[in-house]
Amino acid sequence: MIALIGGGLVVLVLFTFFVLRLSENAVRREARGRVGTTAALSARLVREQSLRVGEVVGSYASRLSNLPAPRRATLPPADRRRLAAALFALRSEVDGVTSASFTDSRGRLVAASPPPVLPIGTDLSGRDWYRGLRERSPYLSRAYISQGRRRKVTVTAVRVQDPDGRPLGILLATETERTQRFTDAFGSQFGTGITVTDQAGTIVGATGSDAQRLISLAGDPLVKRALAGRSGTLDGSVGGERTVSGYAPVAGTGWAVLARVPASEAYRDVPRLRATVLAASGLAAFVFLWLVPLLVGRLSRARDALGVQEAFQRDLLPSKMPPGVHSIYRASERRMLLGGDFIDALPTPDGGLAILVGDVCGHGPRAAALGATLRAGWRTLASAGVGVTRLDLLDALVDGERRDLDLFATLACAEISPDGRTLTYALAGHPPPLLLLPDDVVALDAPRGAALGLGAVGPRPIGTQDLPDGWALALYTDGLIEARATPESERLGVPGLMAWGRGPDGRPDAAHLLATVRRLADREPSHLDDDLAFVIVDATVIGDPDVRAAVAPRSMGRA
């Protein structure tokens, strides 16, 4: 039992371990997926924002396309007014644009709104947007610190061309704080730290960080990956805290986005999951520990009970049959219960033979115990020579020994005189024995007495019969006459059994009867509704033992 419990617990622990691993992995995968999605979503929002600014700036650029190419820093007053009006309108039109500027095609400052800090004519061609515009327009610049207010800014730059496609200049929209506001809003709404970097890995905006200086994350492996155009997620740690990070490039800008969540937050379902699984396993272990001893106990009790039943079953039959007495006992499998049929045969004190077949009505240990008791009681009577004449003594035995008032018993018993010429018999509520005579098969149905246990009714009447040569006597229980020769046929009944007592030639034949009953009893599955007990003796059972030995095998031997 200890091995069983141990083995079961090991299996349970392994099972718990694997369930935990699988479900934790699933939860982690899902949480990482969430962070990755946040990064990708943020990147998309940043991209749409920049595209929108680019579009607006582009539309203003087309308004300026009929300007004469500014050769000098100073423009004719009419052109200057138009330019100033366009720059002012652009500034006021797009939220977040704090200044708008115009340079000539070589990058020298021509005009700005509000009026510029840098002098008109300043060469800005060293800025990254000047080179970047060769690749694409609009171009989103790197972050830098503005000259005047010392704010961190980015620039959306658009090439302006005249209707013939000749370069006129560059329109710049300077933005501050828009990206920072976005990361703060996103962070507070979703509990996720968002960092947006420019194409060089410098922070443009980061949740909760309003630093007006340039911080480079170019060395961060995730930023490197995102800047290389890749996206994904990774577990890591920042400042000692375990985090889950997602990274994604901002398409069309060269920028990158990082989304970062503390592991405790991302995986907050894991402890709950773990608690649930462990609680379920603990419950299973408890039930297991409680059930196994119970079941094992039940099993061993059932095994003990089976042992007791087998012992009773043995007590229902004599340990040894006298030579020449043939008996068949088959318990019904249908009832799965110990039956109460019993059999006995023994020599009488005067040298005759007494035989008995009985049936306690009912099943189970009580019936079997009463059957064993009755067999032992009758055996005592028979060994004193009163097995047939004093059945009334067994009434007292049933009354005294039964625990269940509804239990009663029937039996048939017979004595063969020492010379084998006289049969005496008595019935207590039992089906009639069959007597096979040389030319007839008769049922000994009279006289009959009441069953045992129906109340004190006194001695049972005794029947006497002269025996001719070649007689045989068969005793049986009702399980035999209630049986069906095949599952489809009628119940055998006493007439059917009498018919079995005749051989193929129609003459009474004890060997044929024994063989037929044995075939029925040996059938698998038995199809018996009730237990079956059968005893048969013939003339050879009495007399010279040598003659008996020589004759018996031929008459009723198994072969």
Add this chain to the structure above:
Amino acid sequence: MTQGQLKIDDETTPEATILRITGEVDLATVDTLVAAVEGAVPKQGNLILDLTGVEFMDSAGVAAVNRCRRLATAAETRMSLRCRAGGPVAQLMGWTGLDSLIEIELVDGPAPA
């Protein structure tokens, strides 16, 4: 009331309660029979167990009839059986000797289909 292969019809007349039993009275069905008798015993008047419709009875059925007899005796109800002459119930009552302990009315009639 149907249980397995046993059917019990309950009929009450001014003189007696009649339980008409048809089918097989064996180990599988005896509990139904005993329960029906337990229910009928306290009623006023005689109790008649009509077993003419019983096709088969085994020793468990005999035990049930005996139990019904004891129940009726304890309740001081007069119980009688009605069964077919030569039928399985009459044969068993004769073999066991219950025919001397219970009032039995034998009726002629064909075996139930």
